[in-house]
Amino acid sequence: MDEPKDDEMQPMMEAENKSVRTKNSTASGRNKSFCGCFSKKCGVIFLTTIVIANFFFEVIQIILISNNFYFDPVYPMVYALLLLPMAYSIGTFIYFYMNDTPGARERAREGFIFAAIANFLIALWIIIYITQIYPYDKVYIKEYDRFSSDSQ
Incomplete structure (x- = not known):
């Protein structure tokens, strides 16, 4: 039998040796990146930006409700107290x-946990207040808070 020449086998051998790991992959082949294409640090910065925006949205809600x-x-005082864990998370x-x-990375993880707990407690407080305590x-909302298409 004819043995294949080295140059004929070379493309096949290259295809077999493609198991080189990249910088963001693990031994199991899973990619350790954020959304498949960004670094983990970029993902953490993106998520912290969302939490910070959520905090400022909640502060505006407290001002409007007060x-x-x-x-x-x-109601707004308890709402503000429930925002304290989120303020701590922004500090982290x-x-x-x-x-x-x-x-600092460990504290950022704590910050996400505190932000999640604060959001859960705020949602729970809103549900309890509106369904049980609201007299x-x-x-009722003010005129400038209304959705414009409802007023005719």
Whole structure:
């Protein structure tokens, strides 16, 4: 039998040796990147930006609710107290931005946990207040808070 020449086997051998791992892959072949194409640090920065935007949205909600005289003054105060864990998480994210060390990464993980707990407690507080404590049958809003297509 004719033995194939070395140059004929070369493309086949190259195809077999493609199991070289990249920088972001593990031994099992899974890619350790964010959304398949970004680095983990980019993903953490993106998620922390979303949490910070959520915090400022919640602060604006507290301001608008405190100006609505149909809500008891207790409601925005409890709402603000429930935002304290999220404020702590933003502090951990700022610490992570300033120096990227293993300790700062661990604190960023804590920050995500605190932000998730704060969001859960806020949602629970809203449900409990509106369904059990709110004294009116309907939720009243001010004229400038209304959706424009409803007013005719």
